[in-house]
Amino acid sequence: MKYVKPLALIFFVSALLGAIALAALYFYIRPELPSVAILKDVRLQTPMKVYSQDGQLISQFGVKRRIPLELKNIPEPMLQAFLATEDSRFYDHPGVDIIGVARAFMNLVTTGEKGQGASTITMQLARNFFLSREKAWMRKIKETFIALHIEQLLSKDEILELYLNKIELGHRAFGVGAAAQVYFGKTVDELNLAEIATIAGLPKAPSNLNPISNPAASKERRRVVLARMLDEGYISRADFTQAAELELEAKKHGAEIELHAPYLADMIYAEMIKRYGREEAETGGYQVYATVPSALQQAAQQAVKQNLHDYDERHGYRGPLAQLWEEPLPTPADKDSERQTIAEIPGSEDENTAWSEQQMTAFLTGEPSFPPLEPAIVTQVEEKQIRVFTLLTGYIDIGWDGLAWARPFITDSKQGPEPEQASDILKPGAHIMIRFNEELEQWQLSQFPDASSALVSLEPESGAIRAIVGGYSFYQSQFNRAIQAKRQVGSNIKPFIYSAALEKGYSLASIINDAPINQWDRNSGIAWRPKNSPEVYDGPIRMRVALGRSKNVVSVRLLRSVGLDDIISHLAKFGFNPNELPKDESLALGSASQTPLEVARGIAIIGNGGYAVEPYFIERVDNEFGETLWHANPAIAAPAFSEQQDAPLDLLAISEGKDLTLPPLYAPQVLSRQNAFLTREMMRTAIYGGGSWSKNTYWQGTGWRANNLMSRDDLAGKTGTTNDAKDTWFSGLGGNLVTTTWVGFDDMSRSLGRTSRNQYLINRNPQQFNWMGNAMVGAEDGARVAQPAWIRFMREALEGVPEQYPTIPEDIVTVRIDRTTGKLTQRTDHTSRFEYFIRGTEPTQYVDDSEFVDPFDQGQPVIESEDIF
Template sequence: MKLLRWPLRLAVLGFLGGCWLFAGIYLYLSPNLPDVETLRDVRLQTPMRVYTRDGDLIGQFGEQKRNPLSYEQIPQQFVQALLAAEDDGFFKHGGIDFGGLLRAVSELLLTGEKGSGGSTLTMQVARNYFLTLERTFMRKFNEMLLAIEIERRLSKEEIFELYVNRVFLGHRSYGFEAASQVYYGKGIAELTLAQHAMLAGIPKSPSRNNPISGPEAGKDRRNWILRRMVTLGYIDQATYDKAAASPVVATQHGARITLEAQYAAEMARRQMVQRYGMAAYNEGYSVYTTLDSKLQQVANAAVIDGLITYDSRHGYRGPEQQLLDSDVPPDAALPLAQWQATLSSTPVIAGLEPAVVTAIDDEGIGVLLASGEQVRIEWENGLRQARPYISEDRMGSAPTAPADVVALGDLVRVKPGDENEWRFAQVPDAQAALVSLNPNNGAIVSLVGGIGFEKSKFNRATQAQRQPGSNLKPFLYSAALNSGFTAASIINDAPIVMQDRSLEGVWRPENDSGQFFGPTRLRWALTKSRNLVSIRLLQQLGIRRFIDYAQELGFDTEDFAPDLSLALGTHAMNPLEIASAYAILANGGYRVEPFLIERIETLSGDTVFEARPPSVCRDCEQNAAKTVDPEELSMEQILSAEEQDPLPGARRVMDERVNFIIDSILQDVIKDGTGRRALVLKRDDLAGKTGTTNGPMDAWFSGYNPDVVTTTWVGFDNYTPLGRREFGGTAALPIWINYMREALKDVPERSRRLPPGIIHVRIDPETGLLAPADQRNAIFEYFRNEHLPEAGEGANTGPTGTDDLIQEIF
């Protein structure tokens, strides 16, 4: 006992000294410790996600990849793997594992190196949320004190959840759910035991132990964790053997985009940054757009197919690159590994995969794909049709053998065909855009800004300023109808030569056909897109009057050139502006503003924004005129009316009767005019207008029915002509048809009701005047009551009664 007395005294004194030291440190550090209660309201940096209105993910934006999980969403198998890796006593200790700390200290003293470490998950939470990574004793004391305080305030499940969602795991992923998506392309609940153990081993060294950057080190760490799970009784030996034998299969995955709509996603991103600043990237907002997933997919396919079809009419432009050095001996082995690396860094565009030609014979070619697979393309699958491109108007002679088309080492494009066949292809140089709106509220149903975001991020649907050509004519004719002209007014279709300083000299406009047709009714002139009639109409109407009317419709007229070229659509606009204007024609004369974001939700699911666009209410005007005696309403009806919060009504900008008449003319464009190809849709409620500019450099088609309005555009970014046989009806209209075929597939036809104040009468097609009862070639036409023409021998020339123009007529 005498021998033990002094050691016991020293032990007691040491213990008391340690307590005094710990108490002193606590008193010294505690006033400066952060408030642990803030962990209850912690906001993890979570990326913004953009969805279609029906829930398909189209974009993710943010510096940190993160998908927060609640404890209930974490698989128990992963909980066990993480405990085995980091802190198997987590659910037993009070925040500090003193045994682990003593073990770490002894290893440090004996070896001079940091060994296993003594940090618990709670201490790591304290460090990750409140402290720096500096290696000092003071930081360690702070970490321990905070861990004790965290254990007092939060449950074990809450602490575990904080750790799982915050820890860095390599490749910009924060939290285990995000890491699961990055490394395996699926959620953590879908992973195997081996994959759970692999993820659990990453925190020790994120850059070295992750399965992409360090697969071997990661595998060693994974198997160590699996052995610990056997020791702790979490799994048996057989389960360990199976998991330890699993190969490391991980590749880097981006966000799980389920639908290609990157141009629209980028528009949403810009709007969110304007609304919330840089916080948009980190607050975990879910942005639901107005896009319809099915129609967006159809729009993508329609644009791609339309451009490839256009491109096939103009020839093969050659390989994108030549990868085989000219000085390589003919019998040398091909550098397939090097070529595959080049292919892996070459993006797939519009479904067209990059490939390198590795073999050529008389029947076809062999190509190497980015996956390393080598496939064959037969002569009939695109090679035979690959006539060489000379210009947009000329192609060379048809090839007679595959060697006339390609050479070894050519980087080309291929696409999968039917029955595992591959076809020869090329990425079109031309670009296109498509915008489709709900004409009743302006919601953007689908939007395509080019053939592929990978090729060009420039959004031609909203950023390209192009001349609309004849696509603008319906609004000139609407202005004329509003000012007293009628669909039967006669304008002379004859040559014009004008000296106009604003047009820089002599101007000799022509019709697309190069022909002139004499006196022409306005209905027929718009149906056939007669340029000279439009110019004369604008001159009679007055340029200022047209600009004022266009401004009332919602056009930005500040830069409208005040000259007669406006009649031919020379003022540049983007497809979204044109589609918005055509929505007025489709919805009966109301101005709606296009919008993309339908609602915004926070990370917790609260809605912080919901769009309330001014919407068309065709019955509101009639209902407003009806008065109801309040005494006739029941209490239930009164309370129901008070609870309703109706959307604001869209403003009428076009007279209902003018709208009806111009719509009937645009239906004739489909039936008898430049849009006849759309008859393939076999619907009687379609209306629209082609547009082609000089060159031709721009090809347009805008059309609609009462439920959908869509604008398509085709052209080159560098303003290269499309080719002399390319027009709105050949380049843009086929895209519109392929899209509207699906957009209107299950939509019943809807005819317009005849508005009050419209009369339908027989007229003489030559003069536009009322026809006598016995005239055989008379036709029917719509008129506003106050503009009904008279019978007579002259011609219905509109409100001015004359067709005199200051011009030289040949």
């Protein structure tokens, strides 16, 4: 007993001194300790995700990959794996595990090295949020105090949930949700036990123990995790054995993109940065929903790409990308023995030696692909067929139907002779591009199109963009031609010129002289002679017919009558910057440069009754929990039936508790309903033409192909082609959409050129030839180059959409007129038609017998080609 009291005293004094020292240490470092209160409202850095209107993932932006999960949504085996490996007494200690500390201390005493066994999950959370991974005593002490504070602030479940979402797990994956996606392409509830154990083993050394960088070390670490789960009674011996020996196929997975629309994603990314700043946009966990439905976007992209390939094939094949070897491959009988002599590295042997499959694979691995284009190497050439090797598909045989289009490209306006056999086109060793033609359901030789294109489609009533394509491939060129390329619009300007004429009292029956113009310019010493294309002049012609046939000289005469300044002021109503418009008469023929989106916006004003809606492409922004932070509230076109009537009920507004007694937000009306209606009527004529088939007086407008193909009566449109066909356009309305397409070269010095007859292309797709007519032969223009993309898209977009006819506005009257003079007539035959007028502008005189002309007696009908200034 004489030793007990001294020992007890020593122990008591030591404990007291230790407590005093610990308290002193705590108060010494307390000013350096961060406040853990922020963990109550912690916001994990989560990447921004962009979705289509119908919820398909388009893209993800942000360096850190994180998929925040609530604890209840994490599978129990995942929780058990982390608890068993990282902190088996997590629910029993106050943030610091005394047993773990004692174990670490004994390890230090016996080995002289600092161990890591003392860190609890709470301490790791403290380190991840507030400290570094530096192995230092002071960091460990701070970590301990912070952990104790965390335990006072948060529940155990809250701590574990934060930890599992915060922990770094390699390859920029933070949290178990992201790790499951990055390593295995799965959600956490889809993981098997082996995959769970693999992820649970990563916190110790995520860079060295992950299954991508070091599969062997990862498998060994997986065994350790499974052993701990076995020891804790979470799994059976059979579970351990099966999961420990299972071979896993881990590879780096990106975000599971469901809709590839990179031009749209880039627009949204730029807008989010503008709103929130780069760091906040990339880490705030925003879920951005576009106004674009996935089906329409896919249809637009397919239409643009197929149309560019159609144009490209008409102009010929520019040859292989490279010739990798000259000699043909050996015959199949001795192929294996021959390959034994071929070096493994491309180019290391004689350049005339055929490459092995391994060499071709190594070469193609470094070559870019631009879907649907796929890089390939020609391995065999027969009379009417070739065999190619690709990375994704292996060996593919391409028959003559996929080759015969490839006559040589000489210039944009000249093509070589049609090939007679496959060797006229390619040799073994050629590095080429191929694609699967979905319309013809076959593989074919292809090439990256030289020409570029863009498409914009929007809803005229609201301005919501429903599809947008900025080029063939974002990965080849990030330049978004839909919103960045200002190109001369050609005759796409004419509907706006004719609208200005209506403002000055012209009517659809007004007669303008379609005759050549010769104007001497004293300053330049030359005469300006705008021409029709083709150079056919019909003399006096009604304004409706002039727009339908796209008469250039009529457009110039209208500009002169209205006045250049008034024309520019009127064009400004459609959103065109007056400072960017040419101050001369070439404006009437489309010398102004606009982007496809600007043109589409202008056409939308015609389509919605005269309201200047603003295009927008973000429908709403949610946070990472799906709560809506912002929703678009665009100014819309007022309903045609009553400009004072409330708009239809907004269900989202109701759900958000908005005051529905407020009047709807209407866009400014910049054009009268009457003017918009009559302008659209003239654009309808460009699609449907006029005259009588039975009397042989029918004529076709420049957009007649849309009428032939779409079987709808609510279409309206306008072609456009500039000098030398450097820019081609088609803009039109149908159903609930306004769509503009553009095709041209990024190199503005190049012309879209001409094509000679290619009988193979005609034979391969006679249906296309039938509706394209002579579009496959001759000079390229808006009707031949840009309109087919519009038709392809609109046929898909309007499938099942009811025809939508504009409401006839008040003060619009109809009277029967004579087709030749525009005057009133009492005839009811092919020489007359009902025409629309703004009340007060309708004709008051009847056609005199001396003025009457029967078009049937004037010869064959005129089929217009296109309009070029």
